[in-house]
Amino acid sequence: MDFQHQLIALDTIVTKECTRVLRIWIQTIVPPAITMTLYFIIFGNLIGRRIGEMGGFEYMQFMAPGLIMMSVITNSYGNVVSSFYSAKFQGHLQEMIVAPTANWVIVLGHVAGGVARGLAVGLVVTIVALFFTRLEVQHPFIAISMVILTAFVFSMGGMINAIFAKKFDDVAIIPSFVLGPLTYLGGVFYTISLLPDFWARLSTFNPILYMVNGLRYGMLGVSDISIVRAYVIILIFVVGLFWVCMYLLNRGVGIRE
Amino acid sequence: MHALAIRSLWKTYPNGVEALKGIDLKVEEGDFFALLGPNGAGKTTAIGIVTSLVNKTSGDVKVFGHSIDSELEAAKACIGVVPQELNLNQWDKVFNCVVNQAGFYGIPRREARERTETVLRELQLWDRRGETARNLSGGMKRRLMIARSLVHGPKLLILDEPTAGVDIEIRRSMWDFLQTINRNGTTIILTTHYLEEAENLCRHVAIIDDGVIVEDDRMSAVLRKLHHEVFVLNLRQPVDVAPKLNGFDVERVNEHELEVQIHKDQDLNSLFTALSTAGVEVISMRNKTNRLEELFVRLIERRENERNREKVVEELNL
Structure with a gap:
């Protein structure tokens, strides 16, 4: 199948994935909006007032980019891991495997679905945030590119999780025990300048720190880390995870006996 | 050119089970080919390797001359597959199930819609196109899987027990449909546990047992290997004991039925002569079991005994 036909296959998978997100919007879009509203009310409004300023901004403003990024991360990951795993579980992933669809198309198609959901939820959370605080975007390109690249990274992470998953429990392990803690410790609610040296240094090994701070820089113009370094690290993850996805699909890990 | 050429195909699963032990198989273009075998014989594994759902351990597989090692996409483009297990996206609409499959084969959306309409009409599913797959009956789901496998116009259609759990009426309509597409040039490989189905539809048969091909010939040639057949005769007048017919083994089933075993060297004319001589009037007759089934059972039993x-x-030697 030539490149043009592969693009048709890609379009088919992307359309299928986006349709799925919209079809089950009550599961995909609404819950994060409610959760983030609660974050803004409890952490931003009630507790935030006592905290005062952080990083030169009122706490609610400081927290907003982190919460947007948190919702992008969990939703892009969750979308691909659930979609790909249920396709595996129900067996209809075979539709793609028996077809001459290239593996890069299968990866990009599912990742595009994850990115689409991540962006949709990110947009909804941004709108929710506007009810609570004033948001300005200092560097629009950086803000948008950070969100898209992060959604890419976690969509591919979700795909790798789904490839290895053998039962539904395996789908929940990484988000609960790895993704959640890393996100909360990734500077969503605080600046790492508040941390003792050791913990601040340890935090720099957390990739989510770079993503959260990258978006914070794009929106507020402040960051705990160098923005160039953030791009380099995120791009390394994009390329590395894409390679891992391709390697696993080419070997047939988790999808072929 | 062969639609499918398999040479020395081995498959050993990670748990050590040898599912295929170096099988060779050739399927002629345009053939209607039955691949039979008991459960766990290796049929689904062989099909899985051809359709790239299972990784092979070693050996060569070519589909219309395209090796699955070096020209996998070209080989896949020739194949349509209906797997044994239902593998539909239960939440997809019937129409979308088929259109999406066309998309995976790189068929543009407009053409995919036209093709989808054609195959759904052929399989009497067009009226159900707006329903989700999970709302279809078992037979309809099977037909939807066939429609999905045909939408890209495959040259080789592989059906892994397509009529399992389907009622007789739908099964027969599926037979008609498969015969039609075979007449129109599609090569078909069929695995089934309904041996009557294989005998009626297929021109060539291969029997696989314990990962080895034990029979591979034209259906007519395979059936000729039956040494004897058992016929059930329905009688006009009741009989108290089985009549003695010279040269035939006769058994009384009930007062109106007899079972007669006929060796392959004997013919039916001599049986009827003997029956007439004995004053037995026959109103109808049928095979006790399907001929292919008879052969299949004997072959598998023989191999089991040998094993x-x-x-x-081995135990005695130890």
């Missing part, structure tokens, strides 16, 4: 004998010899 048991080898095991005993």
Whole structure:
């Protein structure tokens, strides 16, 4: 199948994935909006007032980019891991495997679905945030590119999780025990300048720190880390995870006996 | 050119089970080919390797001359597959199930819609196109899987027990449909546990047992290997005991039925002569079992006995 036909296959998978997100919007879009509203009310409004300023901004403003990024991360990951795993579980992933669809198309198609959901939820959370605080975007390109690249990274992470998953429990392990803690410790609610040296240094090994701070820089113009370094690290993850996805699909890990 | 050429195909699963032990198989273009075998014989594994759902351990597979090692996409483009297990996206609409499959083969959306309409109409599913797959009956789901496998116009259609759990009416309509597409040039490989189905539809048969091809010939040639057949005769007048017919083994089933075993060297004319001589009037007759089934059972039993004998010899040697 030539490149043009592969693009048709890609379009088919992307359309299928986006349709799925919209079809089950009550599961995909609404819950994060409610959760983030609660974050803004409890952490931003009630507790935030006592905290005062952080990083030169009122706490609610400081927290907003982190919460947007948190919702992008969990939703892009969750979308691909659930979609790909249920396709595996129900067996209809075979539709793609028996077809001459290239593996890069299968990866990009599912990742595009994850990115689409991540962006949709990110947009909804941004709108929710506007009810609570004033948001300005200092560097629009950086803000948008950070969100898209992060959604890419976690969509591919979700795909790798789904490839290895053998039962539904395996789908929940990484988000609960790895993704959640890393996100909360990734500077969503605080600046790492508040941390003792050791913990601040340890935090720099957390990739989510770079993503959260990258978006914070794009929106507020402040960051705990160098923005160039953030791009380099995120791009390394994009390329590395894409390679891992391709390697696993080419070997047939988790999808072929 | 062969639609499918398999050479020395081995598959050993990670748990050590040898599902295929170097099988060779050739399917002619345009053939209607039955691949038979008991459960766990290796049929689904062989099909899985051809359709790239299972990784092979070693060996060569070519589909219309395209090797699955070096020209996998070209090989896949020739194949349509209906797997044994239902593998539909239960939440997809019937129409979308088929249109999406066309998309995976790189068919543009407009053309995919047209093709989808054609195959759904052929399989009497067009009226159900707006329903989700999970709302279809078992037979409809099977037909939807066939529609999905045909939308890209495959040259080789592989059906892994397509009529399992389907009622007889739908099964027969599926037979008609498959015969039509075979007449129109599609090569078909069929695995089934309904041996009557294989005997009626297929021109060539291969029997696989314990990962080895034990029979591979034209259907007519395979059936000729039956040494005897058992016929059930329905009688006009009741009989108290089985009549003695010279040269035939006769058994009384009930007062109106007899079972007669006929060796392949004997013919039906001599049977009827003997029956007339004995004053037995026959109003109808049928095979006790399907001929292919008879052969299949004997073949598998013989292999099972051989295996048991080898095991005993091994144990005695130890």
